[in-house]
Amino acid sequence: MPAEPAQRAAAAGLIDGRPLEPGQNRRVSLEMLTATLAARGPRLTPGAVAAHACNRQLAAKARRRLQQAASADQIRRQLETAAAELPCHIRELVDPGTVFTRLRTLGWITRLLNTPDSSALLDQALQVAAQLPLPGGRVDRRLLVPGNPHALDTGALPALVLALTRSSGISARSGWARLGVDCDDLLGGLIITGIAPRGWRIPPGATYTLPPRELAHIDWEPPKITDGWVFVTENPSVLAAASSQTLAQDSVTPRVICTAGTPSQLECAAVAALSKTGWNVAVRADFDQAGLAHMRALLAAAPSAVAWRMGAADYLAAVHEGTDVLHLKGSDAPWDDHLVPVMRKHSVPVYEEDLLPALLADITAGAPGSCAL
Incomplete structure (x- = not known):
């Protein structure tokens, strides 16, 4: 029996027999306890009562999983909708029908779920992808994000653009070159x-x-x-x-x-x-x-x-x-x-x-x- 009076009160009436003193134990039939709770409320369960008595949230992990699933579904819808509106030559790289599964395999969906503003990051990456040149064309990487020539130097944004366009897994310079994007030609080598x-x-x-x-x-x-x-x-x-x-x-x-x-x-x-x-x-x-x-x-x-x-x-x-x-x-x-x-x-x-x-x-x-x- 709990030592705290409030916790003892929460358990009162649920256990047959003489009231227990703080610290005493008694074996209880789970079947009988479930039936007693159901009589008091159809949605009550032993787990719910125990969580309430201990001031703990019930099924917190399950709720967290549901929230993550909902957020992932929102990312999927954003991806598929925006990818379908990309220019044809970019849509062939991104592929609206498979892009979500591919990013999830690469670990990017989990990474986006842990990003404070995943929607904004994904939207910016898709905007960069939309600016990529036609096959055979070239563009300076510093011009792909207007007003910020260094936005694609390092960090999550350039990595996400390369993942979206199937250009990750190799060196960043090679990935950009595959997309017709020229990096700074004075560094590296x-x-x-x-x-x-x-x-x-x-x-x-x-x-x-x-x-x-x-x-x-x-x-x-x-x-x-x-x-x-x-x-x-x-x-x-x-x-x-x-x-x-x-x-x-x-x-x-x-x-x-x-x-x-x-x-x-x-x-x-x-x-x-x-x-x-x-x-x-x-x-x-x-x-x-x-x-x-x-x-x-x-x-x-x-x-x-x-x-x-x-x-x-x-x-x-x-x-x-x-x-x-x-x-x-x-x-x-x-x-x-x-x-x-x-x-x-x-x-x-x-x-x-x-x-x-x-x-x-x-x-x-x-x-x-x-x-x-």
């Missing part, structure tokens, strides 16, 4: 040492960045030696370590290009141009979902390039214990049929830094190596 565009004079050992503006019409200096290799890496730490080792040992400047993350289509094309100029190209990335996608993009752009220490044996040589989970498909590493199975077995990412001694040895030797199974 490739970090390079040991190789330069034709006619450029770069001090030996210097590291520099080629921005997208220069990559758009790149013309590489051809190799002066036979069987010359250029090493393409994902992480700046590899290039930095190679440059530092060269300076310390006063050896030949390594030829290394760093994409600093997943490369854009323009950056992939610039790497492909190396092969066309006569260079042998070795490419690599981290052993994780993003790294494998990175590799597929580079190898698709430059089919003659080789995967550099990106095989199953290389992964096994550096894998360690961990708690991460890798979600991989069988086709994620077409350059090595054994790689995905062993990565699924261990389900732990391996980063380029884990293989750094072997990578530096290859760069120093001037040719890519690999472990053997």
Whole structure:
């Protein structure tokens, strides 16, 4: 029996027998208690009485789920109505009939439900989508939101626009390029040492960045030696370590290009141009979902390039214990049929830094190596 007088009063008359003292217990038939409550009110239940006596809301989770379902349905109606009014070439990307399901799969419906003004964010994203150019046309990203040239630089709005138009899942620059949208062409690009565009004079050992503006019409200096290799890496730490080792040992400047993350289509094309100029190209990335996608993009752009220490044996040589989970498909590493199975077995990412001694040895030797199974 509750200690509080108000709670004891709420239970009075519901329990047969002698009144209980505070703290005393008595076993009660739930069937008899339900019948007693029904006689006092058809909508009364033991749960309702217990919630009232304890001053707690009944079915709060159920009400919250109903509210979320109603809000999600409102987002669905807003999406389908607005998407149906988009220009034809954009409607093909957004697809009013499937856009809600697709955004829900990507986690965007939950994200919108947790946004203070989801309707306004969604409406703004749809307005941006409506301004996208016709196929073959181009537009400056800074002009898509009138009065705010930086609205699509970062944040939820640009990410939602890319998700709406099926352009997410790749680098943002590549996603915008797919839509005919030009980003700032002075930021980003490739970090390079040991190789330069034709006619450029770069001090030996210097590291520099080629921005997208220069990559758009790149013309590489051809190799002066036979069987010359250029090493393409994902992480700046590899290039930095190679440059530092060269300076310390006063050896030949390594030829290394760093994409600093997943490369854009323009950056992939610039790497492909190396092969066309006569260079042998070795490419690599981290052993994780993003790294494998990175590799597929580079190898698709430059089919003659080789995967550099990106095989199953290389992964096994550096894998360690961990708690991460890798979600991989069988086709994620077409350059090595054994790689995905062993990565699924261990389900732990391996980063380029884990293989750094072997990578530096290859760069120093001037040719890519690999472990053997």
